[in-house]
Amino acid sequence: xxxxxxxxxxxxxxxxxxxxxxxxxxxxxxxxxxxxxxxxxxxxxxxxxxxxxxxxxxxxxxxxxxxxxxxxxxxxxxxxxxxxxxxxxxxxxxxxxxxxxxxxxxxxxxxxx
Amino acid sequence: xxxxxxxxxxxxxxxxxxxxxxxxxxxxxxxxxxxxxxxxxxxxxxxxxxxxxxxxxxxxxxxxxxxxxxxxxxxxxxxxxxxxxxxxxxxxxxxxxxxxxxxxxxxxxxxxxxxx
Numbered sequence: 001x002x003x004x005x006x007x008x009x010x011x012x013x014x015x016x017x018x019x020x021x022x023x024x025x026x027x028x029x030x031x032x033x034x035x036x037x038x039x040x041x042x043x044x045x046x047x048x049x050x051x052x053x054x055x056x057x058x059x060x061x062x063x064x065x066x067x068x069x070x071x072x073x074x075x076x077x078x079x080x081x082x083x084x085x086x087x088x089x090x091x092x093x094x095x096x097x098x099x100x101x102x103x104x105x106x107x108x109x110x111x112x113x
Numbered sequence: 114x115x116x117x118x119x120x121x122x123x124x125x126x127x128x129x130x131x132x133x134x135x136x137x138x139x140x141x142x143x144x145x146x147x148x149x150x151x152x153x154x155x156x157x158x159x160x161x162x163x164x165x166x167x168x169x170x171x172x173x174x175x176x177x178x179x180x181x182x183x184x185x186x187x188x189x190x191x192x193x194x195x196x197x198x199x200x201x202x203x204x205x206x207x208x209x210x211x212x213x214x215x216x217x218x219x220x221x222x223x224x225x226x227x228x229x
Contacts, residue, residue: 043220100169
């Protein structure tokens with residue numbers, strides 16, 4: 001059974017800092033890994049998708065990497081801003097699992113002025 | 114283009130009642146999935162539909178059911194509501210299934226269900 005873990009569970013940083021969020025998964029037979037952001041009381045916003053054949057994806061200040069063999073992904077946020085405060089979730093799509101996403105436990109990020 | 118639309122956004126029901134939640138996927142998307150989010154259990158997969166067929170089902174009791182219509186819109190139903198069913202119910206849509214075309218999955222804003 002696929003298990004997805006995110007470390008740390010919560011993080012508080014001053015504005016402007018670069019930070020790394022970690023995601024690990026137990027079953028490397030994945031199609032892709034997706035990073036989402038969730039603001040309080042809201043749905044999920046897709047940030048980045050990395051296909052299993054890719055090593056990283058970039059969008060603006062966000063960079064996500066994937067090491068399938070070791071079962072790890074990282075989300076790097078450059079020059080953090082208060083507007084980045086949210087919960088960040090990673091989710092994997094398993095081979096043969098249709099569109100069923102298995103989610104991590106999430107990292108609650110707070111960027112302070 | 115419009116995103117995933119879920120209705121209603123908020124609702125309060127009494128134990129024992131039943132509820133129907135609706136989801137309209139992004140135009141052209143044929144895959145619709147449903148998830149339950151609670152503080153204690155996180156995000157848990159309920160079921161997935163593609164072209165009106167249920168492809169996958171999560172580990173939930175039979176009180177939870179769903180369907181997809183020919184226009185890809187989907188509904189989920191929970192019968193005999195229990196207090197523990199209080200949660201945010203999220204709908205997700207994508208163009209295809211699995212690895213096809215990168216297959217980004219998009220979520221709606223969710224339906225907040227409170228059972229009293």
